[in-house]
Amino acid sequence: MSAIIVENLGKRYEIGHQVHHDTLRDALMHGMRRLLPGARSRPRADREEFWALKDVSFKIEPGEVVGVIGRNGAGKSTLLKVLSRITEPTQGRVTINGRVASLLEVGTGFHPELSGRENIFLNGAILGMSRAEIRRKFDEIVAFAEVERFLDTPVKRYSSGMYVRLAFAVAAHLEPEILIVDEVLAVGDIAFQKRCLGKMQDVARDEGRTVLFVSHNLAAIRQLCNRTILIRQGVIHADGATAPLLNQYLSDGEPPGKTSVPAPDPDQLHRAYVTDVAIETLEGKPLAAIPVGAAWQVRLRVRAVTRQRDFVAAVGYTESDGTPVQTSWHPPLELMPGDHEYVFRQDKVVLSVNTYLMVVGLTSAERDIQQFRFGRIEIMPAETQEYFQTTSGVGHVLNSMTSQYRAL
Amino acid sequence: MNPSPTPVQELVIEPGRAERHYWRDLWRYRELLGFLAWRDVKVRYKQAVLGAAWALIQPVVTTVVFTVIFGQLAKMPDGGIPYPLLVLSGLLPWQLFSAALSGSSGSLVSNGSLISKVYFPRLIVPLSALGVALIDFAIVLALFLGVSLWFGTWPTWHWLALPFFIMLALGAALGAGLWLTALTVKYRDFRFIVPFLLQVGLFVSPVGFRTDYFPSWQPLLALNPLTGIINGFRWCLLGGNQAISVEVMATSVIVVVLLLFTGFRFFRKTERGFADII
Secondary structure: OOOEEEEEEEEEEEEOOOOOOOOHHHHHHHHHHHHOOOOOOOOOOOOEEEEEEEEEEEEEOOOOEEEEEOOOOOOHHHHHHHHOOOOOOOEEEEEEEOOEEEEOOOOOOOOOOOEHHHHHHHHHHHOOOOHHHHHHHHHHHHHHHOOHHHOOOEHHHOOHHHHHHHHHHHHHOOOOOEEEEEOHHHOOOHHHHHHHHHHHHHHHHHOOOEEEEEOOOHHHHHHHOOEEEEEEOOEEEEEEEHHHHHHHHHHOOOOOOOOOOOOOOHHHHOOEEEEEEEEEOOOOOEOOOEEOOOOEEEEEEEEEOOOEEEEEEEEEEEOOOOOEEEEEEOOOEEEOOEEEEEEEEEOOOOEOOEEEEEEEEEEOOOOEEEEEEEEEEEEEOOOOOHHHHHHOOOOOEOOOOOOOOOOO | OOOOOOOOOEEEEOOOOHHHHHHHHHHHOHHHHHHHHHHHHHHHHHHOOOOHHHHHHHHHHHHHHHHHHHHHHOOOOOOOOOHHHHHHHHHHHHHHHHHHHHHHHHHHHHOHHHHOOOOOOOOHHHHHOHHHHHHHHHHHHHHHHHHHHHOOOOOOHHHHHHHHHHHHHHHHHHHHHHHHHHHHHHOOOHHHHHHHHHHHHHHHOOOOOOOOOOHHHHHHHHOOHHHHHHHHHHHHHOHHHOOOOHHHHHHHHHHHHHHHHHHHHHHHHHHOOHHHHO
């Protein structure tokens, strides 16, 4: 008997403009306008349909650990929401055999005024644990979160790290037969993230639970899941063994968690601003993730509105906790009004498999103009990495230093 | 941990299917109901420096004001009951009702983050909001008992009927609360309607006066379910000094049942969309 059977699942949203009236007045006005002669014959342009999921079908067997990937807005979260019964499907059918727990957010229902102890009970109950179950696991949860000394402190006084650890600890001690997890690992410090991954691995492998795991963290997907489902625009685009599927996904050039360039501030509109950022191969082909050892570049387009003296464009990336890894500036230039392009090439340093956050910044002679974080830089294990298997070490940078030897 | 040998439960998710397990789920999530109510109580008394005293100040001040306005200035008939006692016995159900109504009507929106992230029968949210109202009520009830003893009025066997009227007050609040909270999810305007409703209600309901001296107004007053509830409370708390009219009582019960029934129906109908629009 399959753990999860999804048949022709569809979820339609009405996106819209007037459809969701935030105030009663809007609703009344809308209603009155519809009563006016002639108004009714007008096509209902305000009712735009949008299928977040369409004809989605798959089966998951007990004990399978399945990853779900796809860019933002592809329908991953909607799928999880339907499976967790938070929202109803518009069509189709899901059959679930077993006790389900879903974890769409870490620390759902945490109340800042309540103490750690109280929040463990509250959060546990919200996630579907019984009081007896929480009491039984209480010590384990506290030990996992490492918050013994602060159990009776209101969580509003916790550091963000402690908060996340406590929240994940409660969730990690759920004992469902089927676990549905949404990108909860994108929080907390690296060490804790690793521990969370380890805990999930235990849950999946050793305890034989069924896990459905949505993430942008492709490394985590590769580590945890033997099967992966790729969703694109509400439709299952691919479903199969993780390794080949991820490689296909990466070569498709669909940026993971692509973040759009922020709209310029009024101030920047009078100076200069970034219009586009792209991560690509040296040939200019967009890259979703960078295979270990491959060269890559960042293409940065800048629009100068007025003349910019000593203009500097910079691109850098940090670890997911914000620790800078590398920053590059282009030497100061004078920019005339118009569009300009910078290319930052990385063909020397080989980075280890990890997810980095990119930072883009512009300054001119007088002042900083614009700085923002832009998406992730995903370094993926490469298909063929014989070279690095023989020479790579441990750390961010995989290239070897040149070494020399002589017998003395 | 030993895996408990629970039988595998099959769960089917289909459009329009949410109804099937509703009551069973409500029962299964009863502990969550308790936890949410406990959270609200805890947070309320944790944040306020004066804590429980806060629950007392409001009825005391209102009682003094109403005693002066209705008892001293307007010289409404008191039927031999000390006026403060008359006011306090009316204020008791009124405050229970108004606290329960404002709590439950705002409950879905204030728990929006839960609703969009976790499944549970949504009815639990407005239900749990009744908990705080009950705790405040218990405190004021103790105050009433003290004042009543001070005036030399001892509890009679009529007190035994009090739970029925408490349920009736909660029922009225929940019925209206279900309507309002479901509407507030979609139309945030309804948030402003509640304080207005409560402000008017305080004067339309016989909190500061008794109804048995205005027989011609009785049928109209009875349409407000609070009239029956307040009269019932006075009958319970003030011994034999308050008559209870069967017609008024029956009207109240009917109105409350209607409110509850329609409120529940409307809530259930709109419930499945909450997570999408909240």
